[in-house]
Amino acid sequence: MQFKIVNPLVLVFGLFFIANFSYAQSSVNTSEIEQLVEISSKYKRNPDSLHKYGQRILAISKPAEHLKGLLRGYYAMGYSNFLQGNYEKSVVFYDSALVHKEGLKEDYKTYINTWRNKAIALAVAGNQKKSNEEFYTIIEIAKNEGDYENMARSYSDLGVGYKNSNDYKTAIDLYQKAIRIYDSLGIEKNKTSTFLNIGIAQGLLNDYHQSNQSFQEVIQISKKYGNERDEYRAYNNLAVNLTNQKAYDSSLQYLYKLIPYYKKNKVKKAEYLAYQNIGKNYAKLNKIDSASINYDRAYRGYKKMGYQFGLGQIHNLKGNLLQSTEDHTTAIKHLDSSVIYAKQVNHQGLLNDNYVALSKSYEELNDFEKAHRYLTEARKLENETYTSENAKNLNEILTKHQVQEKDEEISSLSKSKILYQSNFYIAIVAVILICLLCYYYWKRNKQQNKELTELREELEDFQTERKQAHVSNLLHLKSKAILKIEQLMYVKSDGHYLEFYSEGNAKPEVDRNTLKEIKETLEHEGFAQIHKSYLLNLKYIRILNSTRLMLQDGTWLPLSRTYKPNIKKILLQEQENA
Incomplete structure (x- = not known):
């Protein structure tokens, strides 16, 4: 084989050309990537555009393993999926970016933001534990890098996670850590969102005084730095707090501040919700005309938007408002309309509220058949929720019934003993039968005492088992209160309302209902009617x-002779069921 000798000048020229071509190609690709990144940043709220530009950035970056391009491309793809609600898929793209650990040095800002977005996506997807772990990692990285601003943001984000898990005290501690860091950095304007979160958590703890102070702090800082968004978020939260504190006039002042802001920024849904809340405050103040005017404003806005749930809420509120004026016929029309919308959006809470309200109106109109029908429908909804929440506790419920069975047998024997003693004294007048009766009751009582001792020993064993069972059987009231049935001692009827007395609570829970209906719910839980006004x-x-x-707590209740057979019946049923 012959080799042709290449002219050295030609070789040098060729190598020079190749090197320049590669450099030019790399330069063009980098320039194009940066251009695409800049364009994609303009569409950060448009998931389709982000997806398109993210794909193009990755298509250019992958062959050349261009680090910054890979980070920006995967970031865009992850955020696109996040905006579309595909949180688990967004985490996959964020992980694809984070696998390039050298990005921490090459493009720290994109790398740390990607990690933060991943943690938020995990939280929204329901994996709060993993999200918390990610935020703690970000805090450690930010601390090592001297990035205290991101450290503060992560503490605040962690607080949101704990707040969503109902651990409000831990959330407040984390928010306050963020505030201390911002103070040390002298970054006052960043504190508004954190103070908002503190105020919300304090409100959820019913610490309205501190919560209101936090929102006032937000308003002061927001005005100083022209942050209208957080300023008006604070006004809205103050209005909510003041409504909860029943300071309806003060709440209205802040709600009226919101309307011009929402109109200026064309935030339609928030504007109509503000009218709805204004109407609710006027209703609390018994200013019927003002309440109705604002409900109508909200209704017209929701109708333009086609917001069905909002329309259902307004019909429900107007129905309740008309009930307060005794115009039950018109109230029923609005409540019927609300039922239609509630069914369309499959909102059981709103549907249940309507059924309860309809029952009340029909009851006032003396149409007891329809009143009972709607109460039955409401009870069905409540029972569906009750069943789904407690099916997993079936074994614990059975254990509870066994304990109740033994306790009730002992009570039954004690009752029989006392009743027969009473008969014995009455039978004294029958001189001829006195000896026979004495012998009869002496023998019977001896047998009952023996049985009573044995049952008490068995009860002690069952009570020990019950303490280990941790039964969490719940009763959902129409007032939205939730009671533990195992702690419910008795129910007292007072007109159209019932008082629910629970163990350890001095004050009863009050709910609009009938003793007959609540008896149907509780009669299989070891409850019996002992008087026309008491369920025990x-x-x-x-x-x-x-x-x-x-x-057990020393409370005395009346026992009506009429209901004694019913008590025996319940005891026998419980014995058979066990």
């Missing part, structure tokens, strides 16, 4: 007499 959890009986009984 039989496990709390301590002493049983012929006309009254005493509970």
Whole structure:
């Protein structure tokens, strides 16, 4: 084989050309990547555009393994999926960026923002534990890099996670760490969103005084730096707090501040919601005309938007408003309309509220058949929720019934003993039968005492098992209160309202309902009616007499003769079910 000798000048020229071509190509690619990144940043709220530009950036960056291009491309793809609600998929793209650990030095800002977005996506997807771990890692990285501003932001983000997990005290501690860092950096303007979060958490703890102070701090800082968005968010939260504090006039002042801001920024839904809340405050103040005017404003706005849930809410609120004026016929029309919207959006909470309100109006119109029908529908909805929440506790519920069975048997025997003693004294007048009756009751009582001792020993064992069972059976009231049935001692009827007395609570929970309906809910939970106005959890009986009984906490309740057979029936049913 022959080799042709290449002219040295030609070789040098060729190598020079190749080197310059490669450099030019690299330069063009870098320039194009930067141009695409700049364009994509203009579409940061448009997921389709972000997706398109992210793909183009990656298409150019992958062959050349261009680090900054890979980071920016995966970041754009991740954020595009996040905006579309594909949180798990967004995490995959963020991880694809974070695998290039050298990005921490080459493009720190994009790298740390990608990590932060990943942590937020995990939280929104429901993986709060993993999200918290990621934020703690970001805090450590930011600390090592001397990036205290991102450290503060991560503490604040962590606080949001704990707040969403209902750990409000931990959330406040984390927010305050962020505030201290901002103070040390002298970055006052960044504190508004953190103070907002502090105020919300304090409000959820019912510490309205501190919460209001936090929101006032937001307003002061926001005005200083021209941050209208956070200023008006603070006004809105102040209005919510003041409504909860029943300071309706003060709440209205802040709500009226919101309207011009929402109109100026064309935030339609928030504007109509503000009118709705204004109407609710006027309703609380019993200013019917003002409430109705603002409900109508909200209704017209929701109708333009086609916001069905909002329309359903307004019909419900107008129905309740008309009930307060005793115009039940018109109230029913609005409540019926609200039922239609609630079914369209499948909102069971709103549907239940409407059924309860409809029952009230029909009851006032003496149409008891329809009133009962709607109450039954409401009870079905509540029972569906109750069943789904407690199906997993079936074994614990059965254990509870066994304990109640033994307790009730003991109470039944004690009751029988007292009743027969009473008969014995009455039978004294029958001189001829006195000896036979004495012998009869002596033998019977001896047998019952023996059985009573044995049952108490069995009850002690069952009570030990019950303490280990941790039963969490719940009763959902129409007022939205939730009670533990195991702690509910008795229910007292007072007109159209019921008072629910629970163990350890001095004050009862009040709910609009009938004793008949609540009896149907609780009769399979060991409850029996002992008087026309009382429904009793039989496990709390301590002493049983012929006309009254005493509970474990010393409370005496009347016992009607009419309901004694019913108590025996419940006891027998519980025994059979167990």
